[in-house]
Amino acid sequence: MANTPGIPKGTRDFSPEILAKRNYIFDIIKDVFKKFAYRQLETPAMENLSTLTGKYGEEGDKLLFKILNSGNFLKKVTDPELQERDTKKMAHLVAEKGLRYDLTVPFARYVVQHQNEITFPFKRFQIQPVWRADRPQKGRYREFYQCDADIIGSYSLINELEIVQMIDEVFTKLNLEVTIKINNRKLLAGIAERIGYPEKLIDLTVAIDKLDKIGLEKVYEELRLAGISDDAINFLEPILNLGGSFNDQMQCIERFIGETETGVTGIVETEKLFSYLDMFKFNNNIELDLTLARGLTYYTGAIFEVISDEIQIGSICGGGRYDDLTGIFGLKGVSGVGISFGADRIFDVMENLNRFPEDTTSSVKLMFVNFGQKEEKYCLPVLQKLRQNGINSEIFPDSSKMKKQMKYANSNKIPYVALAGENEMQENKFTLKNMETGEQQLVTAAEMIKALT
Amino acid sequence: MANTPGIPKGTRDFSPEILAKRNYIFDIIKDVFKKFAYRQLETPAMENLSTLTGKYGEEGDKLLFKILNSGNFLKKVTDPELQERDTKKMAHLVAEKGLRYDLTVPFARYVVQHQNEITFPFKRFQIQPVWRADRPQKGRYREFYQCDADIIGSYSLINELEIVQMIDEVFTKLNLEVTIKINNRKLLAGIAERIGYPEKLIDLTVAIDKLDKIGLEKVYEELRLAGISDDAINFLEPILNLGGSFNDQMQCIERFIGETETGVTGIVETEKLFSYLDMFKFNNNIELDLTLARGLTYYTGAIFEVISDEIQIGSICGGGRYDDLTGIFGLKGVSGVGISFGADRIFDVMENLNRFPEDTTSSVKLMFVNFGQKEEKYCLPVLQKLRQNGINSEIFPDSSKMKKQMKYANSNKIPYVALAGENEMQENKFTLKNMETGEQQLVTAAEMIKALT
Numbered sequence: 001m002a003n004t005p006g007i008p009k010g011t012r013d014f015s016p017e018i019l020a021k022r023n024y025i026f027d028i029i030k031d032v033f034k035k036f037a038y039r040q041l042e043t044p045a046m047e048n049l050s051t052l053t054g055k056y057g058e059e060g061d062k063l064l065f066k067i068l069n070s071g072n073f074l075k076k077v078t079d080p081e082l083q084e085r086d087t088k089k090m091a092h093l094v095a096e097k098g099l100r101y102d103l104t105v106p107f108a109r110y111v112v113q114h115q116n117e118i119t120f121p122f123k124r125f126q127i128q129p130v131w132r133a134d135r136p137q138k139g140r141y142r143e144f145y146q147c148d149a150d151i152i153g154s155y156s157l158i159n160e161l162e163i164v165q166m167i168d169e170v171f172t173k174l175n176l177e178v179t180i181k182i183n184n185r186k187l188l189a190g191i192a193e194r195i196g197y198p199e200k201l202i203d204l205t206v207a208i209d210k211l212d213k214i215g216l217e218k219v220y221e222e223l224r225l226a227g228i229s230d231d232a233i234n235f236l237e238p239i240l241n242l243g244g245s246f247n248d249q250m251q252c253i254e255r256f257i258g259e260t261e262t263g264v265t266g267i268v269e270t271e272k273l274f275s276y277l278d279m280f281k282f283n284n285n286i287e288l289d290l291t292l293a294r295g296l297t298y299y300t301g302a303i304f305e306v307i308s309d310e311i312q313i314g315s316i317c318g319g320g321r322y323d324d325l326t327g328i329f330g331l332k333g334v335s336g337v338g339i340s341f342g343a344d345r346i347f348d349v350m351e352n353l354n355r356f357p358e359d360t361t362s363s364v365k366l367m368f369v370n371f372g373q374k375e376e377k378y379c380l381p382v383l384q385k386l387r388q389n390g391i392n393s394e395i396f397p398d399s400s401k402m403k404k405q406m407k408y409a410n411s412n413k414i415p416y417v418a419l420a421g422e423n424e425m426q427e428n429k430f431t432l433k434n435m436e437t438g439e440q441q442l443v444t445a446a447e448m449i450k451a452l453t
Numbered sequence: 454m455a456n457t458p459g460i461p462k463g464t465r466d467f468s469p470e471i472l473a474k475r476n477y478i479f480d481i482i483k484d485v486f487k488k489f490a491y492r493q494l495e496t497p498a499m500e501n502l503s504t505l506t507g508k509y510g511e512e513g514d515k516l517l518f519k520i521l522n523s524g525n526f527l528k529k530v531t532d533p534e535l536q537e538r539d540t541k542k543m544a545h546l547v548a549e550k551g552l553r554y555d556l557t558v559p560f561a562r563y564v565v566q567h568q569n570e571i572t573f574p575f576k577r578f579q580i581q582p583v584w585r586a587d588r589p590q591k592g593r594y595r596e597f598y599q600c601d602a603d604i605i606g607s608y609s610l611i612n613e614l615e616i617v618q619m620i621d622e623v624f625t626k627l628n629l630e631v632t633i634k635i636n637n638r639k640l641l642a643g644i645a646e647r648i649g650y651p652e653k654l655i656d657l658t659v660a661i662d663k664l665d666k667i668g669l670e671k672v673y674e675e676l677r678l679a680g681i682s683d684d685a686i687n688f689l690e691p692i693l694n695l696g697g698s699f700n701d702q703m704q705c706i707e708r709f710i711g712e713t714e715t716g717v718t719g720i721v722e723t724e725k726l727f728s729y730l731d732m733f734k735f736n737n738n739i740e741l742d743l744t745l746a747r748g749l750t751y752y753t754g755a756i757f758e759v760i761s762d763e764i765q766i767g768s769i770c771g772g773g774r775y776d777d778l779t780g781i782f783g784l785k786g787v788s789g790v791g792i793s794f795g796a797d798r799i800f801d802v803m804e805n806l807n808r809f810p811e812d813t814t815s816s817v818k819l820m821f822v823n824f825g826q827k828e829e830k831y832c833l834p835v836l837q838k839l840r841q842n843g844i845n846s847e848i849f850p851d852s853s854k855m856k857k858q859m860k861y862a863n864s865n866k867i868p869y870v871a872l873a874g875e876n877e878m879q880e881n882k883f884t885l886k887n888m889e890t891g892e893q894q895l896v897t898a899a900e901m902i903k904a905l906t
Contacts, residue, residue, distance in 0.1 A: 005562045005782050008499050008550050013563055015570075016492030016577065023493070035840050037817045037847030039469030039865070040476070044596050045498060045552075045582060046461050046518075065499075068519040068548050070586040072540050082535055087525050094547075095521050097461050099498075109458045110466055117468075119864040121850060124469065129498065133523040143497050156850035158829065165837070279833060329458050364490045376611065380732060384618070387488050394490030397574060397609035411572040412492070 010134070010142030020361045022145075022347060026127055028173045029147050029341050032166050033125040038149045041124040043106040045131075046097045053092070055105045055328060063132045065142075066095035099131040103148045104325070104338075111152060112329035120153030120334075139344065150338030152325065157269065159337050160302045160321065161276040164286065167306055167317060167339065172283045174346065175355050177309040178316070179285040183292035184270045185299050185320070187253060190263015191239060191290075194256060195232040203228070208240070209293035216240060242290050246274055249288050273302060285309070298322045304339065308349050316345045362413040365452050368395040369405050369419045378425050379418070382445045391452050409435060418448065463587070463595030473814045475598075475800060479580055481626045482600050482794050485619050486578040491602045494577040496559040498584075499550045506545070508558045508781060516585045518595075519548035552584040556601045557778070557791070564605060565782035573606030573787075592797065603791030605778065610722060612790045613755045613774065614729040617739065620759055620770060620792065625736045627799065628808050630762040631769070632738040636745035637723045638752050638773070640706060643716015644692060644743075647709060648685040656681070661693070662746035669693060695743050699727055702741050726755060738762070751775045757792060761802050769798045815866040818905050821848040822858050822872045831878050832871070835898045844905050862888060871901060 007013060014022060030040075052064055069075075074082065076093040100106055103126045111118065127147045134140055149166065151159045164180055171178045188208070192201040203226035207219050219240070220233050239256060242249050250271065257263035270288065277286060294303045301321030308316060319339035326334045350356055366386065368379040379395055386393045396405045409417050419431040424442070432441045432448055443451065460466060467475060483493075505517055522528075527535065529546040553559055556579045564571065580600045587593055602619065604612045617633055624631045641661070645654040656679035660672050672693070673686050692709060695702050703724065710716035723741065730739060747756045754774030761769060772792035779787045803809055819839065821832040832848055839846045849858045862870050872884040877895070885901055886893045896904065 003783075005504050005566055006501065007497055007504075007562075007566075008501055011497035011499055013497065013567070014495040015567070016494055019493050019495055034816050035843075035845050037820075037845060037865075039817075040472050041469055042467040042472055044460055044464035044466065045584070046464055046596065048459065048461055051458050051460075062523075065523075066521040067552075068521045068544065070515075070518075072538075073544075074538050074540050082538075085525075085527050085535075087527055091521065091526075099520075109460075113458055113460075114466070114468070119861050121861070123847075131498070143499065151850070154850040158833075158848060158850045161833075276833075279830065280837065330456075363487050364492075367490075377732065380611075380614075380729075384733065390488075392488050392490060394576075395611060397604070397607040397611045408572050408574070 008142070010136030010140075012141060012143070017361045020363070021350070021356050022343065024356060024360045025174065025343055025346055025350065026145075026147065029170055029343075030125070030127065032169045032173070033149050035169075036123075036149075036162055036166055038123045038125040038151075041107070041110065041126050042128060043100070043103075043110055043126070045100055045129075047100055047106055047109065049092060049096055049098045051109050052098050052101055052105060056101055060101065063134055064101055065099040065131045065133055066091055067097040067099070068095055100128070101132060102130050103128060103146045103340075104150075105328075107148070107150060108326045109329055111334070112326050112331045115331060121151050121159075122153055123149070123151045125149040139348065141344070145343045147341040147343055148338060150336050152334055152336035155335050157273050157276060157302075160273050163304060163319065163337060163339050164277060164282070165280065167304070168282045168284050168286075170317075170341065171306070174350065176346075176349060176353070177284060178306050179287060179309055180282075181287055181289040181292045181305045181307070182270075182273070183289055183294075183303050184266045184301055185303060186262045186266030186269065186301060187257065187290060188266075188293065190257040190260045190266050191236070193260040193263060194258060195228070195235050197228055197232060200226055200228060205293040206295065208291050209295050211240065211291045239290055246288050249290065253290060269301060294318060294320055298325065300324075302337065311349055311352055313345055313349055315342065316349060317341045359415075362415070364392045364394060364412065364414050366391065366393040366416040366418055366448075367405075367409045367412075367414045368393075369402070369417055370396040370399045371419075371421055372399045375399075375420055375425070378420055382418075382430070382448070385445060386449060386452065389449050389453060391449065393452075416452065461595070463589030463593075465594060465596070470814045473816070474803070474809050475796065477809060477813045478627065478796055478799055478803065479598075479600065482623055482796075483578070483580065485622045485626070486602050488622075489576075489602075489615055489619055491576045491578040491604075494560070494563065494579050495581060496553070496556075496563055496579070498553055498582075500553055500559055500562065502545060502549055502551045504562050505551045505554055505558060509554055513554065516587055517554055518552040518584045518586055519544055520550040520552070521548055553581070554585060555583050556581060556599045556793075557603075558781075560601070560603060561779045562782055564787070565779050565784045568784060574604050574612075575606055576602070576604045578602040592801065594797070598796045600794040600796055601791060603789050605789035606787055608788050610726050610729060610755075613726050616757060616772065616790060616792050617730060617735075618733065620757070621735045621737050621739075623770075623794065624759070627803065629799075629802060629806070630737060631759050632740060632762055633735075634740055634742040634745045634758045634760070635723075635726070636742055636747075636756050637719045637754055638756060639715045639719025639722065639754060640710070640743060641719075641746065643710040643713045643719050644689070646713040646716060647711060648681070648688050650681055650685060653679055653681060658746040659748065661744055662748050664693065664744045664746075692743055699741050702743065706743060722754060747771060747773055751778065753777075754788075755790065764802055764805055766798055766802060768795065769802060770794045812868075815868070817845045817847060817865065817867050819844065819846040819869040819871055819901075820858075820862045820865075820867045821846075822855065822870055823849040823852045824872075824874055825852045828852075828873055828878070831873055835871075835883070835901070838898060839902060839905070842902050842906060844902065846905075869905065 053061055073094045129143050129145050131143050167180055189201050192198050192204050207222040211219050223233050254267055292305055299320040300323040303320035305315045306317035321337040323335045325336055383395050415435055417433050424430055429442050429444055430448055432443050506514055526547045582596050582598050584596050620633050642654050645651050645657050660675040664672050676686050707720055745758055752773035753776040756773035758768050759770035774790040776788045778789055836848050868888055870886050877883055882895050882897055883901055884893050885896050
């Protein structure tokens with residue numbers, strides 16, 4: 001027990017100072033979700049492994065944290081199985097439950113399980129931790145929070161409009177400048193069809209998704225490896241290099257896609273969404289980006305991605321429309337659209353750019369210095385009055401040395417301290433000290449309350 | 454996949470309606486903690502099993518959820534060990550991590566790990582789920598939230614005073630009437646010493662703790678089983694039957710305890726705490742209860758317990774002072790005092806007594822009915838204005854049948870809907886319908902905003 005205890009790798013303690021900053025981000029996101037009438041849902045940390053397994057690909061299955069069955073966990077394992085030591089095969093026999101890997105699958109499970117109680121469309125948001133047995137590295141953790149909002153059971157493009165409005169409002173409130181990129185999977189499907197490879201949509205999507213990271217040449221290489229001909233790739237080139245105004249891009253893509261059915265639907269949807277967007281002013285850039293692909297294969301309509309204009313860090317928010325989220329649990333034909341904010345990356349951006357308001361880390365406004373029993377009794381009723389007036393405040397509990405008490409106030413970033421010794425008590429007053437400027441004032445309790453509210 | 458998916462037994466989904474009520478409780482507790490300058494901390498869901506094991510007794514160890522090591526989890530198990538099938542022995546070889554069982558041990562671990570960064574006294578609160586592999590039953594879950602506040606590194610009884618103040622404020626704000634029972638473990642130690650069994654303090658504590666549940670006779674039986682003589686039990690009787698005012702009780706206990714050192718310290722502490730309490734008015738009953746024992750053995754000073762005056766449900770909040778919380782991790786001599794609110798039981802009390810304010814479950818104030826494209830475009834800018842004025846609101850995204858739209862508004866408990874058809878649009882107005890009274894008004898956008906704020 002002499003060793004200093006630690007925590008599992010890839011996990012974090014959030015000290016009060018860090019947590020206050022994290023909550024500043026979460027609270028802004030939460031308030032915007034609520035303003036748009038999304039309702040908060042929470043699901044258990046543990047799900048049955050049967051719910052989770054097979055939903056995140058083979059790689060994802062490996063990254064699921066499994067919970068050892070209680071008691072005799074080898075109960076279902078036969079002797080030959082035990083001797084075989086095939087842990088991959090054995091895992092589901094010794095563990096029936098796993099930790100939530102994302103918020104999407106539990107949401108789909110919830111919707112299917114409670115379909116008869118839910119009035120559709122169902123607008124839910126969810127801010128909870130998820131766990132992945134990933135190799136920990138800078139900026140990647142084994143426990144991290146996701147902040148998701150989804151509306152399910154509505155095809156209306158108003159939902160897409162509102163997602164863009166929510167993104168714009170969140171980042172405006174966070175005082176960050178971002179670009180909101182929009183594309184539509186149906187346009188990509190139209191393109192795949194037009195270049196003669198409708199069945200290669202996923203390969204095309206995955207390759208284009210890497211354009212920012214690996215550049216045009218390597219994307220071509222990937223497309224070639226996927227079996228797409230050089231002719232088709234050449235034909236594709238103008239699309240990948242597309243720029244200019246929304247109208248210019250749409251004209252070009254219309255010409256390119258031509259008559260393919262999915263492509264035409266994509267054009268109609270995109271034009272309608274942008275006509276909604278045209279009704280409003282946004283604080284951030286919004287652009288159509290035909291090279292935006294988003295890795296996840298389940299998207300089927302509009303897709304979104306947000307990048308910082310001020311710092312290079314990759315996507316800090318993303319989402320899109322999907323047509324079959326709940327199909328995996330047997331409920332077909334429920335369309336939805338959702339968004340997920342990357343709280344950890346947003347935190348890093350805010351920290352880097354120094355955008356947290358100065359008073360984020362301390363909600364405590366004042367500390368009474370404790371000079372001893374008599375002074376304590378003089379301060380305590382006033383402390384109560386401060387609190388009754390909604391002022392977060394405290395008294396140093398022990399009559400320790402002044403230096404220790406001031407150190408406490410300083411390291412907790414408390415902006416004011418109140419002192420009351422013989423003189424102050426005789427006058428029925430307090431010395432109010434501004435910890436930043438060092439300025440001191442002799443004030444009554446009422447004046448102190450006024451100064452702090 | 455055709456079966457409806459479920460969740461692990463003992464866990465719960467919190468639907469938006471239930472979660473809003475839970476958050477109502479959490480927010481009140483959180484605000485009071487903050488008002489008293491407690492700072493929020495979060496620790497990871499997973500801890501190393503070496504941190505958790507042995508801290509909750511043998512029974513507790515069995516109830517820890519263990520996380521199966523990733524990959525080849527049998528790596529450290531030898532063939533003979535495997536054949537032995539001793540899963541109790543094998544558990545720590547296949548699982549290095551476990552889920553948090555309470556918030557106290559992770560807090561102690563955090564304090565020891567970060568002792569050089571922390572300015573003491575350290576006042577932290579923590580509201581997070583914990584997991585126990587208990588047999589699920591009514592009111593007992595495998596995943597539940599704890600709401601703890603502790604101050605560590607201060608002996609001052611001001612901390613005890615403030616804990617009582619926090620309890621009083623939380624339950625006042627929740628509109629619940631409670632009794633706050635107070636005792637001091639040092640008084641119990643004095644009693645144990647005085648009846649001649651100082652070494653039986655824990656047996657005495659555990660037995661007295663059950664007084665409410667099993668009655669006096671069975672407590673005597675337990676004491677006898679613990680080896681306490683009939684003479685001693687007879688001598689104890691007046692203490693267990695003690696009633697009357699604080700002063701009467703203290704006089705009796707002073708006479709009883711006499712000169713035992715710990716007992717006298719207990720008397721001094723209790724009198725000082727009550728003299729602090731006498732300085733303030735409380736909304737709830739506060740009483741000294743010498744039969745209050747609190748099960749946990751680590752308490753060493755004041756102990757607290759809160760029961761509802763309106764409904765019989767057991768303790769809904771409890772805590773106390775401990776002198777050696779961090780000793781288990783090698784940091785000795787750090788005294789602290791803490792409190793834990795039982796959110797699940799408080800929820801049940803609130804639900805039973807119907808004490809949640811009516812508007813708890815919906816923060817959404819208004820829904821625009823969607824009559825079609827033209828009407829939509831008329832409503833959307835006004836919807837944005839409402840939101841800009843801080844009004845949580847929405848438009849039904851599809852122009853579905855009126856009945857479906859009204860059903861949505863009803864089941865989401867939205868208090869107002871706004872309708873705009875040909876007539877309203879010509880007049881540049883809206884029909885504002887109060888969903889509870891059925892009352893309708895023709896109003897401008899500005900009037901609507903005014904009516905809703």
